[in-house]
Amino acid sequence: AQSVAQPEDQVNVAEGNPLTVKCTYSVSGNPYLFWYVQYPNRGLQFLLKYITGDNLVKGSYGFEAEFNKSQTSFHLKKPSALVSDSALYFCAVRAVNQAGTALIFGKGTTLSVSS
Amino acid sequence: NAGVTQTPKFQVLKTGQSMTLQCAQDMNHEYMSWYRQDPGMGLRLIHYSVGAGITDQGEVPNGYNVSRSTTEDFPLRLLSAAPSQTSVYFCASSRSGRNTEAFFGQGTRLTVV
Numbered sequence: 646a647q648s649v650a651q652p653e654d655q656v657n658v659a660e661g662n663p664l665t666v667k668c669t670y671s672v673s674g675n676p677y678l679f680w681y682v683q684y685p686n687r688g689l690q691f692l693l694k695y696i697t698g699d700n701l702v703k704g705s706y707g708f709e710a711e712f713n714k715s716q717t718s719f720h721l722k723k724p725s726a727l728v729s730d731s732a733l734y735f736c737a738v739r740a741v742n743q744a745g746t747a748l749i750f751g752k753g754t755t756l757s758v759s760s
Numbered sequence: 761n762a763g764v765t766q767t768p769k770f771q772v773l774k775t776g777q778s779m780t781l782q783c784a785q786d787m788n789h790e791y792m793s794w795y796r797q798d799p800g801m802g803l804r805l806i807h808y809s810v811g812a813g814i815t816d817q818g819e820v821p822n823g824y825n826v827s828r829s830t831t832e833d834f835p836l837r838l839l840s841a842a843p844s845q846t847s848v849y850f851c852a853s854s855r856s857g858r859n860t861e862a863f864f865g866q867g868t869r870l871t872v873v
Contacts (some may be wrong), residue, residue, distance in 0.1 A: 654800075677858045687802075688864035696859040713809060735802065739858040741812075747793055747818060748852070748862055752802035 647672045649736050651751035658726045659759050666721040666754045668736030677739035678719040679748065680710055682732045689735065695719060706730070724759045762786050766851050766865035773841040773872045781836040783864050785849030789863075790833040790856040793818070794826065796847040797867075803850065809834055810856070841872045 648671045658664045670676055677696055681689040693704025700712045712723045719736060733755050737748040769813075772788050785792065793808040795818075802866045807817030809828040825837040832844060838845060853860040 654827040669846045680860055681864075686867075688866045689852075691861040691863070694859070694861055734794070739799075745803050750795075752800060 646683060647738055647749050649731075649738050649749055649751040651734075651736055651754045653749075653754050655755045655757065657757045659704040659758065660728050663720070663756070664723050664726045664735075664756065665719055666734050667685050668687070668718050668719045668721065668751060670719060670738050676712075676719075677718075678712065680704065680719075680721050680738060681735045683735065683753075684732050685720075692721070692734075693698075693740070695703050726756075726758050728758050731758045764851055764853050764863050764865035766849075766868050768868060769866065771868060771870050773838070773845065773870065775841060775843060775872060777841050779838050779841065781838075781849055781851075781870075782818045783834045783836065783865060783871060784832050785805060785851075785853040785863070786833075787832060787855075787863065789853035790831070791854045791860075791862075792828065793862070794834070794836045795825070795850045795852065796845075797850060806836065806849075823848065837842050838870075843872045846872045 650669045679694045680692040683689050693702050695702050695712045703709045733753050735753050736751045764785045790811050793809040794806040795803040797803050806821050807826040809815045815826050819869045848867050851865045852869050
């Protein structure tokens with residue numbers, strides 16, 4: 646069965662410092678991995694995805710993610726955090742089911758960036 | 761460019777009442793899905809569809825029905841509301857294929873009393 650784990654409920658970082666939000670996955674076959682961000686009382690916004698190729702994926706708002714096949718991880722990173730990055734972050738994997746369509750989400754990590 | 765539109769944004773139901781959450785997308789996406797979001801639980805898949813006339817169950821389908829008569833619309837029906845269905849509901853759509861990202865609506869906050 647496909648699954649995604651986000652081991653940290655909350656990550657706290659000071660503005661200007663690098664940030665990492667962790668994600669590990671379990672999937673049969675090649676993984677298709679995604680990161681989304683949710684601001685309060687809003688829907689989810691797509692940040693970036695890994696399909697194949699370069700293990701470092703760049704996305705919106707200066708975020709990037711590093712795919713590591715041997716560690717089955719897909720950690721979200723940003724070199725210099727902003728207060729406005731404070732939000733709820735979700736890692737997701739495309740399921741391989743009968744229809745091969747649904748996104749399976751982790752439980753989410755709250756990122757808090759202090760000024 | 762409307763994207764994915766959900767209505768209503770807020771709803772309060774009494775236990776036992778039924779209602780339909782509406783979802784419409786204008787991107788001609790084949791795939792559509794419904795999720796519920798609960799604190800500490802992330803997003804859990806309720807039902808999904810790969811095209812008009814085709815639906816299937818997700819992780820937590822009990823108490824919910826869906827249909828997909830057109831590409832654009834994917835309504836979620838609560839047959840007999842229960843307090844356990846108090847949640848925020850999100851509809852999502854995407855193009856076909858495993859490498860495509862999903863687009864989400866703004867959500868419906870449902871309270872069942």
